[in-house]
Amino acid sequence: MIELKNVCKTYKIAKRGSSFKETFKSFFSKNYTEIKALNNVSFKINEGEIVGYIGPNGAGKSSTVKIMSGILTPDSGECHVCGMVPWKERKDYVKNIGVVFGQRSQLWWDVPVIDSFELLKDIYAVDSKTYNKNLSDLTELLDLKEILKTPVRQLSLGQRMRCEVSAALLHDPKVLFLDEPTIGLDAVSKIAVRNFIKRVNAEKKTTVILTTHDMQDIEALTDRILFIGKGQILLDGTLNELKKHGGHNKKLTVEFSGGKLERENYLSLEGLSLIDEFSERAVFLIDSEKMSIPEAVNIISKDLNITDLSVEADSIENTVAALYRKFGV
């Protein structure tokens, strides 16, 4: 379905210092630095998969999505989606895809949502039967009935995002690219959008590629994760595999009454570290490969009068942060 082979993309960035002299100099000759946004990126995605594409800011996520959606030409490498080269056959190709950029709107600002939808229907030459069915499905699933006749500029962010997602699906795309679709949404809207994406994937076998910083999106939606950093694919696997890579950290929360925590004692310990300290509560991080939990509790109880404790697996946010550190990205 989607195949990338050794895709590279370099950006030229103009750089200068802030001093007057440098500004003056750059007037005549500019200094460019080359930034390798993508460095030999290769992967393959099959039909009907939901893939989470994660990585820190500036890792190359958006560049990859732009290449796959045909609006950016890579310097070298191959890319085939639905049997086409996106940037070469842009006009024909984009009929097959739907794209939602969380930070840009594809709806027409001044007119009611339904007008935008009608326009999309004509743009993609969707036949009336399919259009009506999709519209009524989408309206019901995403609860759009009340807002279809409202001009886009008057919608709340959550309402708008639901419309954006619908707009990307009116023409039954085979591949759906979602670039931070839940950015800025409240909990209810996030859940609505997630459930909806899942359902579309299940019912229509739509391949979904999702870039996000929201790890809950990943947990709720994807079975496969592509992890990119510094323009290279660092990991390709399931969420569990990712978690393993991220380390074996457990979070230990201790409640205590009395006793004194000697911060220095925990600085040099292998496998146990103090993260947070409050008047009657302290949070530790345990690397379970280097220290067992009873051992840790033992050490802590020397300092503190423990009244209660809880152990939990480290959050996926921290796992990812650990991965960023591990790969130095």
Add this chain to the structure above:
Amino acid sequence: MKKYFTFFKIRFQSTLQYRTAAWAGVATQFVWGGMRILMFMAFYEADKSRFPMEFTELSSYIWLQQAFLALFAVWTFDSEIIESITSGSVANDLLRPMDVYTMWFTKDMASRMAKALLRCVPVIAITSFLPKPYGLSLPKSFEAFLLFLITLFLGVAVLVSMGMYIYILTMKFMSAMGVRILFTNIAEFLAGSIIPLPFMPDGIRFFLEMLPFASAGNLPLRIYSGNISGNEMWFYIAVQIFWLLFLQVTGRIWLKSKMKKVVVQGG
């Protein structure tokens, strides 16, 4: 083709919403047109023999110019297109199975025609009843009127095709403010918006009439007022069609090569 028409329709409709702007425009056009007629009247009274047009022709020329100002306003660009380029939402245009040149062209045409439609009716209706020779007179013939409409449409197309260059330049420079101001000022003068072209000295006039600027706003108005007709008119229509084709073809080629290099920045 249908998708471009729908595009036209939605742009047209959304421009029609701005009614207050239209009324303000109509008021400005009456005052502006009136002032220009007064100014030319002073010239006319000073020396009738050196006046290149009949005064009634001139009045028609000025009123039509005011009525259709929105069509030929060289200083207006489609702010939506400019903004989409600078903000990067042009990405959305690229994600449509459409030709970007035609899409932008349609957008700009639609907003000009919608603006003009709102503004021209009151101006034409009222100035038709002004006493001779100050008002808008009927076209010389039905044929002239028909040709006026056709050349009016082609003229807008020529102007918008020139504007397309500015949009493409915006893709290159991000802010094409400087080029726009330069273009606007030169184009206004060359198109006869400041001084109607018949008032220009002969040698310069012929040269100016050969330029695309005159093919935009000048030609249809002169056909309506009967200032040119017959073979001379057909010659200028041919020039107009030539420019339309030339600008369209070169603009499309240029945009296409630009598109290959375009980088939509940011996440």
